[in-house]
Amino acid sequence: MPPLYSPSEQAAVLHECFISLGSNIDPEHYFAQALEIISRECVLLARSNAIRTAPVGYQQQPDFLNAALLVSTPLEHEAFRAYLKGVEDRLGRVRGEIKSGPRTMDLDIVAWDGEIVDDGYFQHNYVKKPVDEVLAGSGRSLEPQKG
Template sequence: MENHHACTIGLGSNTPDREYQITRAIEHLCGYLQKCSVSSDYETEAINGKDASYMNAVVHGYSQHDYDTTVKFLKDWEAECGRTQVATVEGIIPIDLDLVIWDEHIKRPKDFERHYFNRGYRELLAKGAYETM
């Protein structure tokens, strides 16, 4: 796809309505991206061992926009869903959207190595989501 950027986004939520938050985020992302592929959703324990468990998923698709515009789109959705600095410090994450891979470059190496991203990423690999267009 000419002038489209491949992107892989990790999703997470640890609020009581986390399944709903993940579903809404997937719908929102697939409205923004082209050729959207979505992993199943799955639960993982919080990295710090004390916050509520997370519901996670991974989405891969193609953005017509540049990197900064795409990241802003993700962060604007987080804010719209109620994510604030105070809530983050308190360990309450309505939705977390991290652009981990952009045009085959790992932008967030720590997230790329984490089990909460790798589970969905490996599932998308197995489904052929990363075959060249």
């Protein structure tokens, strides 16, 4: 897939996006693959360390590896969300009957242009802790979703 951003695109409006990553099927392998793809196709601005967490919801599965990325993209929100679902598919994600079941990679938009768009940030430490690490290291801050 060609890069989603070219440095020569000076007229493009760039959006900053915090992405939550999660995997519990060969997580080290799929984290490396996701990072390689996203770094090649987007502008990676910052990343958190990975943390190991117990599953939420369905318990009969391995622990998860979770992290957060801050990227820049010229895509609009819904197009970028579709892009992330495509990356999940490229990494072998199977969407089964159990929504909170095992997965090779889960990529969710947590914040878009400084605005929190996923309540998971407030509800789950596996989302909040990595995002807060990136915030602290990047000097950025987030606002709750408007309206």
